[in-house]
Amino acid sequence: MNIENYKVPVNSQVVLSQYPTSEDMKKHNDDIREIKIPELVNTLKDLHLKLHAEEKKGILVVLQALDAAGKDETISYIFSNLNAQGLKTTSFKKPSEEESKHDYMWRLHGGLPARGEIGILNRSYYEEVIVTRVHDLIDDVHIPDDKNREEIWDVRYRQINDYEKYLTENGFHVVKFFFNMSKGEQRDRLLERMKNPKKNWEFSFNDVKEREYWDQYQQAFEDMLNQTSTEHSPWYVLPADDEWYARSLVSEIMINVLQEINPQFPEITGEEKEKLQEYIEKLENEMK
Template identity: 75%
Template sequence: MTNNAYQVPVNKAIKLADYPASEGKQQDNDYIRDEIIPELVAELKELHLKLHAEEENGILVVLQALDAAGKDETISYIFSNLNAQGLKTTSFKKPSEEESKHDYMWRLHDGLPARGEIAILNRSYYEEVIVTRVHDLVKDIEMPEYVEKEDVWKLRYRQINDYERYLHENGFYVVKFFFNMSKDKQRERLLERMKNPEKNWEFSFNDVKEREHWDTYQQIFEEMLQETSTEYSPWYIMPADDEWHSRSIVSKVMIELLKEINPKFPEIGGEDKEELDKYIKQLEQE
């Protein structure tokens, strides 16, 4: 299956149920992990090194999902293999008191990439059209007087799209991965975290509480994906029950994007080349 099969189409109604949480690839976990992933990571690492050396473009990667869907593991097994100097990761939690005093996109700024960097958002500004909506926190949102409560989400979708377009037009590519996990698989993974003492640290009681809103989350995810997948900032829906398969898709999408950017190692020319040749000769004659 091509990467495009996982990409959410632009300006087209979708049903999240049409994107399977599993493609039956769990049985292939060992093969994908040992045979497929290392080659993909090696290619991704080489392309990222060129991006970092060239320092012309940056990439913002958004990872969005419910708890236990595989965001952290994707960072650990894929992105952590890249050049640390050209990589940054930011986790979005509940807004601090300082962050709440600003517009909802304000806290995004520290997580943005510099030119030559890949910046990863583990959850993101999209929480402001997900959790805020699930828990009906719109009353806490500062809005223009002319905006009705029911219109705030459309407004925010448009603002997010505008901001991602702004980033793209300034040389910063935005790519977004939604980890589509089944309710049964989340239950299985949460129980593993709860029962295994070595994984207790990964568990939060709030994870179970949020399951009570499962259906509402699915409805909101569906609308969010539909309203904010654009040509310049696409969403990809991962079959998150198949953990290693999902990581391979993320790797392939990133490779495809980097090939599109086509970064190159800078070439030395002119006086710098003459100076380089001079010092090469000097060192060779020592």
């Protein structure tokens, strides 16, 4: 597959409906799940272990979508297979009272990766240009003094782009996945959660209420993609109706990012190498 097909061009004016929600890949689910995904995950694990050992670079992964699009499952089936010590996952929900007292990016910091880590944001600061916009939740206190209410979104897009560039310039790559799901597929997945007692815990009544704003969300997503897909932190639009195919795309894109970083296991040289040999001999002599 050509992962570039799913990458949103820089300075684009794409229409979200031009990106497929399905590539008719459900019929290949068994092969993707049982053959392709394990191979991709093994490659990803090896690269991630080197990233963690080297501790020079980090990766921030943003997962953004409507409910039931597959964010949680991508974490479970792909990222959870990686070395837990080099992995950090943060879920963003409605801002707490404490978080609301700060700038809207403030609560991001606890989810940022350290060098050698992959940090995953299950939803993210992008909620502040999506949910906040759809439901008109912006508070006057968060609008710059020299801007009006309609200008705030362009301001936030610029601020987000600047911050992601700052992260990239400091050694933290930013890769962003949007799970592009059709309204019919979401309906089917929500019904499954509602009807299956083992999945009831995944369902929220608010998920159905939010469907009433489907068109507004699509417009907000489209603006987000067009305004914030950059050279340093691109968006990838996944055909989320094909759940296993979407997960394989995430794996391939992450492998590509790590291969560009090209992490290496640290080499022991000089005095440390001599000391290592000394301690090897010491432990081996204990066996005699």
